[in-house]
Amino acid sequence: MRGLGSRGRFRRSADGLCGVGRRQRCAHRPQAGSRAPRRAAAPRNDDSPDRKAPGHVTEEHRLGRRAATAEPTADVVVLGGGLAGLTCALQILRARPHTEVVIVERAHFPLPEAAHKVGESTVEASAHYFETVLGLRDHLKSAQLRKEGLRFFGPHEGNEDIVPRLEVGFSHALPTWTYQLDRGRFENELADRVRAAGATLLQGTHVEDVELGDEEHRVVLRDSPHTGVRGRWLVDATGRRGLLKQKLGLRETVDHDVNAVWFRIGRRIDLEHFPDADPARTDAEARKTWLARVEGNRWQSTNHLMGPGYWTWLIPLASGSTSVGIVADARMVPFRTINRFERALAWLHEHEPQVARDVAGSRDLLQDFHVLRHFAHGCTRVFSADRWCLTGEAGVFLDPLYSPGSDFIASANSYITDLVVRELDGEDVGRRADSYDQAYLASFEGALPTWRQQYALMGNAQVFAAKVVWDTLAYFGVNSLLFTSGAALDLPFMESLGEPWQRHRRVAHRIQGFLREWAEVDEGVVDAMSFVDLSAPLYHRLNVEILAADAPDALRDRFHEHFRALERVAVELMRGAALRQGVALRAQDIDPLTFDLGAELRKVPQDVRGERRTTRLVGVELAEEWHGDAPRARARPPAPCAGTDNNVIDGP
Ligand SMILES: Cc1cc2nc3c(=O)[nH]c(=O)nc-3n(C[C@H](O)[C@H](O)[C@H](O)COP(=O)(O)OP(=O)(O)OC[C@H]3O[C@@H](n4cnc5c(N)ncnc54)[C@H](O)[C@@H]3O)c2cc1C
Structure with missing residues (x-):
């Protein structure tokens, strides 16, 4: 980039800006190419809000002191101050408090309550992210539901x-709490917290364009005293607007x-x-x-x-x-x-x-x-070695069933924070960015079968109940634990999960296809007032373990044990599906990867099956049968996550 006028840097000095140019590195910054000791963006396990004394000088005032042509520079410029952008900024600042972060948001704060945005329901991983990684538990408990x-x-x-x-x-x-979020109220709180943590929030400011550079990127602004702002890192969190995705042609169509x-x-x-x-x-x-x-x-x-x-x-x-x-x-x-x-x-x-x-x-x-309309979309790249990243709906989004949107935000932001902190501290993160990109997009690909082609099942009470049973147990036992334990970010650890992990992924994929085959032969009739209790012993146990704090070997054992438990669930669902059609099978004869319900049914004459057919709901006893079995299987009770009171049940 050439021909730009004088530039300032966003600093948290008394007047808001210290005016240090990019080449005049601050004393605390290592020089380019230098290697600082590895500094992980470790989640902080405390509740303390990142509040500093409330400033009486607003960002607009600070900017107003500079000439209109001055283009300030920051370490990280976040495009879009919605859920993903604000949480990403906060996470970076909690991991590396002296980072200079600018957020550009077209809306004005405070936002209206209630009628603001969707994305109101959190699940276990995102609740943990908001509570513990971002330190928002006090707000969630006192101001949300x-x-x-x-x-x-x-x-x-x-x-x-x-x-x-x-x-x-x-x-x-x-035991593991989750919350309903009033999004306007939540984003107002996040805006306060990022400012208190030292970020500059340019509200009422539009991002017009982005110019990617070698040393720094430039963000072209509208409705601002500045023509632009420069950042070493760019995080696109513009939601469905997907600014960078559009500019770089990264959008991928999803068949959903x-x-x-x-x-x-x-x-x-x-x-x-x-x-x-x-x-x-x-x-x-x-x-x-x-x-x-x-x-x-x-x-x-x-x-x-x-x-x-x-x-x-x-x-x-x-x-x-x-x-x-x-x-x-x-x-x-x-x-x-x-x-x-x-x-x-x-x-x-x-x-x-x-x-x-x-x-x-x-x-x-x-x-x-x-x-x-047609909200599902994919992306060919979300994290780049060229120091730009996409988070939230600016990256990928598939379906809101089971409320996974905030989980994906938590995961993307954690990868981004790790990359940003390492790079600003002097590490070359080129290969790591590629690995994180592949890991994140693989988790998205792996999640697709949970939703794609599954809407037809929603009218089938039995099959959909079985789907919820599987999806809930798989979420508690594997997907949420991958995030809360930090395993997803630890690529060598993920490698060490080995063949059992690969097999689990294949089983998880296969079961979604099996559910469709089941719906073809079963109308799904169930008795009136049927109830599948998602707090039965197996759910309870896996839910508690979401926040278990394990050393790597114990965590690996835990995952392997969960894969085995889930495979038993898959087998029982398949056995139950056959039983409803009048065919009794033994669990040991079922391999969930090759099980063919139609073929099993064809082995028994239709009139014989007809007499034995039942409407017994499959999925109820399944989780009950672990009653008493679980403690024997586990010599060691799960350790609660340090510094949380999340295993305590009390009122909001
Ligand atoms: C129907 C539906 C239901 C959903 N329900 C849930 C749910 O229950 N739970 C859940 O976790 N997720 C849910 N989601 C997903 C949820 O919407 C996302 O998790 C979340 O809102 C995405 O946050 P975001 O920050 O990416 O986008 P947003 O919150 O939309 O933020 C993007 C921000 O960028 C700003 N912006 C855009 N363009 C510009 C520009 N040019 N200049 C400056 N600023 C700009 C916007 O003003 C906005 O504030 C749902 C999604 C859908 C479609």
Whole structure:
């Protein structure tokens, strides 16, 4: 880059800027090419907010002191100050407090509460990231809502009554906390924290363009006293705008055509007390049993009301509103039937009448309405040795079912923080950037089968229940543990997991195909009021172990044990699928990688099978059978993660 005028650097000195040019390196910075001792971006296990004395000089004031042509320089420029950008900045500053970070965000703070963005439901890995890695536990516990897990309701006779619908969810809260986020409130808090930690937040400022350079990159600004800002590192967190992805042609199409619409209603929607609950439809005893089988509040869960090709979410927010969304496979639910509020409401009347009637009764409290078409997208590269990275939806995104968006942010930000800190401290991170890029994109590729082509299963109560059983156990036992234990960032450790890890990945892939084959031969009929309790012993145990703090050898053993447990689950699901069709198989005869349900059924004459067929729900006993078995299998109880009180169950 040439011909630029005088430049300043963003520094946290009394006047906000110290004016040191890029070539006048500060004393604390190693010279280019020098090697400083390795300094890992280790997560900090404490709650203390990174608050410094609140400054009375705003970023705009600081910038206003410079000539309009001055282009300040920072170590890291983050494009977009949404969830991914703000958390990335905070993580870098917690790992390396003297780093100069500038965030460019087009919106103005404070943001509105409730009606801001989607991405409101967290799961175990992202909750750990926000609580512990970013030190936000105090905010989460005092200003957000504790989540009562994910909860799913299958279809039942027109969905006029919630009580008889198949339910898959917690009967009581599990030890590892998760939260429902009011995104406006959360991003306001993050903005305060990044500023208190020393970042410069340029709000109301547009990123127009990016020019990549050898020594530093340039970000072209609009609505700013400066024409641009320069950074050694660039982090693109512009969300669906995907600035860098577009500029560099990195976008990859993903074969997953799913659309979403959502809105917020300014009051709580409580499905235990849908206003139209009709005593004539449900007998009082059944309703009492249904209410009693769950200890906590169902409304605090992320509730999913499922049907063929769609799910509807209900997410409560701490600000008092409820977020309502419809996510649907475009082939099964045409977008034009839901893409306006009136149409979405009419669609709900037809498919989820209880939600529709509840919402219709509060139309005056409607706060917003949004639509998003074909949101799945991939990317050919997210981390580059040329010191640019993509995080959040600016990188990859597949599907919101199971709320994985924030997990991907946590993972990308952790890779980015590690690269940035190492490089700024003098390490050559070229090869590491390539390895992290491959590892992150491989985790995305590995996750695709969980969602792709699976929307048809949502209308099949039995098969979808089995899917949730598998996906939940695999998430607790492997995917979340990979993040919380730090294993995902430790590539030699991942190598050391060896063949059992490769086999687990193949089984995890295979099971999704098996579920589709199962749905072809099983209509999914289950008894009214069936319940799969996701807090049964195996779930509980794996959930506790998400936060276990293990030395590498013990962690490797733990993963291997989880792979074995999950393989048993896969076998039991396959055995159960055959049993429902009247074919009894022995567990030892099933290899989940080669199991062929159709072939097994063809071995038994149809009339014989017909007599033995059952509607027994597969997936209920599965996790119960570990009762008492688990302690014998584990000589050593899981150690709680140092510095957290996350194994304690109490109120929010
Ligand atoms: C239907 C749906 C439901 C979802 N539900 C969940 C969920 O329950 N849980 C979950 O974890 N995830 C969920 N997600 C994913 C969730 O949206 C993401 O995890 C998260 O919001 C992405 O954050 P982000 O920072 O990448 O994007 P954003 O939060 O959108 O931030 C991008 C920021 O960049 C700024 N920006 C863009 N362009 C420019 C520019 N040129 N100049 C300056 N600033 C710019 C924007 O103003 C914005 O603030 C869902 C996604 C969808 C589509």
